[in-house]
Amino acid sequence: MTTCPFPGLSRSLVPAGPVSFSQVCEIMPVGVMTCDLATFTIDYANRYSIELLHSIRDTLKIDPDAIIGTSIDVFHKVPAHQRALLSDTARLPHKTRIRFGDEWLDLHIHPLPEPGGRVSRALLVWAIATAEVLKEQEEYRLLRMIDDMPVAVMTVDPATYLITYLNETSKRTLGQIEAHLPIQADALLGASIDVFHKHPAHQRKLLADPANLPHRARIKLGPEVLDLQASAVTGTDGAYLGPMLTWSIVTKQVAAEARIQQLAHYDTLTGLANRTTFREHLEALLAPAQAALGLLFIDLDGFKIVNDSNGHLVGDALLKRVADRLRERCDRPGIVVARLGGDEFAIVVPGGEIAALEAFAASLIDALVAPYQIEAERRLQVGASIGIALAPVHGSDPETLLARADMALYSAKAAGKRTFRLFVPNMETRLHERLRLEAKLRHALEADEGLFLFYQPITDVRTRKVTAREGLIRWHHPVRGWISPGEFIPVAEESGLIREIGDWVIRRACRDAAAWEDQARVAVNVSPRQLGIGTLAPAVLGALVASGLPPDRLEIEVTESALLGDEQDALADLRRVRDMGVRVALDDFGTGFSSLAHLRAFPFDKIKIDGSFVQDAVRRPDCAAIVRVVADLGHRLGVTTVAEGVETEAHLDLVVAEGCTEVQGFLLGRPAPSASDIPLIAALTEAFAVRPAA
Structure with missing residues (x-):
């Protein structure tokens, strides 16, 4: 052995x-x-x-x-x-x-x-x-990698629901919200997962079955929000070893998401539903067949003037007050209020009873017309016009209802504002007629057919000599004959054609005036839409060069309301024109805002007193006093003063006595075409007069 x-x-x-x-x-x-x-x-x-x-x-x-x-x-x-x-x-x-x-x-x-x-x-x-x-090194590297991950990682024993592992990020992050946990962050290892959930039984049931995983949820702990994702960890044989929880604090992200949601669906200024959200609500309310509701389309009367004259901050404050009043009046189940943009608002009211909707619209107008106290010493007032359309009578889809409520609103505006109108079929007819009128006007402008300038003399009160003539546009429609400027100018303003028309007027006026033997000046009105965009000076220069008219024989007339928008840009356009030698007149003086401020801001060559003061001055001492003050102001500034609307000898005697230097009105001359246009105008008028009725 x-x-x-x-x-x-x-x-x-x-x-x-x-x-x-x-x-x-x-x-x-x-x-x-x-x-x-x-x-x-x-x-x-x-x-x-x-x-x-x-x-x-x-x-x-x-x-x-x-x-x-x-x-x-x-x-x-x-x-x-x-x-x-x-x-x-x-x-x-x-x-x-x-x-x-x-x-x-x-x-x-x-x-x-x-x-x-x-x-x-x-x-x-x-x-x-x-x-x-x-293998151990790999596990160690993996553990270190998990420890260094920017998201918190925990593992849980599926049998006991005790926390078996926390990475370093978990420990650091939990330390930030420790005040909202029932246990200190250092003591979480070995503690129950229940500390993170208000409903432990539900959480345990979720984590026990890998079929429920992966699962994502957001948990609120005090003011903080945790984004939690539970995943199943399995062995090489596929057996469920337990859940792994990854999570992070997303409080700021949630707030940002809520803000984005707010911006996407609600108006940032007023907090009301925006156009997109309103349309979604309207579409949902119209989904049931034959759904009955009323749609109110609201536009504020005079808001642009208030906004332009007081500044956008005041305008925004006013819109907020308007929104508050609408909320207060519409605080009833089922009513949806929205700001569609600018000073336009819309309201959906369940039910389609006409009398009730009209009474509601009248109450809204009364509420919105009341003065607004914007600042301690600033009270503002605007009006409101409302168009009403009914579903399903006037339409059963959002586009049709909104379009017809808009037509009714347009009718309310045309009726004098501060009122409401219910849609009726002939409003659509009138809209189509307006569109046809716009098309004909555009064609007349492009083809240079049917547009004429009539000239009204402006006379010196001492010499009775014509010093200038104001060019007034006239249009002969191929079917309707002569159309009043009061009808087609608003169409041109709304469609944007007014800028092209304004340029045409300047060119034609300069061409006609160059042929006048008396060498009188020619005056043309400039629309607010022609100012502040940098196109006026090039248009004037082109017309002067093409016609050969000396610059000092052209007068540009602007109203005070034309200066209420982008005032600095508008005044810059006028300065460029005046630097050429063209005269600039302030028209309809006394009817706008901040008149003296405008006189100080720009060296006008002429002040035209609005005809409403002149015509009332004979019987109203206050109007006579206004004429006297303006005439005296012009004298002191070295500016010519023109009294408009002089139609009687009494008007003439009064404005002369009050000190005006020039007059304009039917008494001394009605608008008349230029000599070159008289034959054509006579032929058009005669042909239309003998035309058979349609």
Whole structure:
């Protein structure tokens, strides 16, 4: 029987019978070696040890077959440390890992006591652990990566619902909301997941079944909002190991999302529903067949003047007050209020009773007309016009209802404003007629057919000499005959044709005036839409060059209301024109806002007193006083004053007595065409007069 190489081992470990312990070691699937602690040399190595050493011989740099008698130092980069460890048997047993190139060895060192307790040898049991080491390293790297992730990660035991892991981000982030947790952030490891949910039973049921995962939810803890996503973690065999929770604080993001939602669906200024949201509401309310409702389309009367004369900040404040009054009046179930843009609002009212809707519209107008206290010393007032359309009578889709309510609103405006109108079919007819009128006017302008200038003289009161003539546009419609400017000018204003018409008037007036033998000046009115856009000066220059008319024989007339928009840009346009030598007159003086401020802001050459003051001055001392004050103001400023609307001798005597220098009106001359246009106008008038009735 072979002697056991490990005399210190218990005899119970040694197989009985003829098989020796060394034979057992030879077939063991681990490396077994013994080391003499006196010389630190290897005095036994089993066969598996030799095979393992052959697998790492390139990094070991010894002959594995000659390992017996070799120093133990070959297995350690710091031999002194290893020898110190082996010398102190109190530190044994000991486990360590040793790296050889790409391979890792797991080494277990045990003392081998002899009879009597003396230890002179050590048992070394080892195996290559490279795969296990790599797995552990991968797990370590993964753990470090999870720890460094910018989102919080936790794992939960699905049996106990206790938190089994928190990454570093979890700890930091939870520290920010610790005041809203029932437990301190440092104590969460091992705590129940219930601390994050108001309904623990629901949460536990969710996490217990991987079929419910992944699942996403937002949880509110105090003022903070957590975005939580639970995912299922499974083993290599597919078994459910438990949930992994990733989460982050999204309070600011939620607030931003709410803000974006607000901006997308509600008007930023008033907080009312915007056009998109209103249309969605209207579409939903119209979805049921034969749904009955009323649509009110509201436009503020005089808002533009208030906004332009007081500034946009005041205008915005006024719109907010209007919205508040609409909310107050419409605080009833089912009513939807919206701001469609600018000073336009819309209201949907359930039910289609005409009398009730008209009474409601009248009450809204009364509410909106009342003065608004915008600032401590600023009270403003606007009116309101309302168009009403009914569903399903006037339409069963949003586009049709809105279009017909808009037509009714247009009719209310035309009726004098501050009133309401219910849509009737002939409104659509009138709209189509207006569109046809616009098309005919556009054609007349493009073809230069049917448009004429009539000229009314402006006379010096002392010499009774004509000093200027004002050009007034007239239009002969091919079917309707002569159409009043009061009808087609608003169409031109709304369609944008007024700018082209204004340029045409300047060109024609300069051409006609160049042929006048008396060398009188020609005056043309400029629309507010021609000012402030930088096109007036080029149009004037082109007309002067083409006609050869001296600049000082052209007068540009603007009303005060034309200066209420972009005043600085408008005045800049007028300065460019005046720098050419063209005269500039302020028309309809006294009917607008901040008249004296306009006189101070621009050196007008002429002030025209509105005819309403002149005609009333004969019987009203206050109007006579206004004429006198303006005439005196013009005299002091060195500016010509023209009294408009002089139709009787009494009018003439009064304005002369009050100090006006020039007059204009039917008494001294009615508008008449230029000499070159008289034959054509006569032919058109005669042809239309004998035309058979349609």
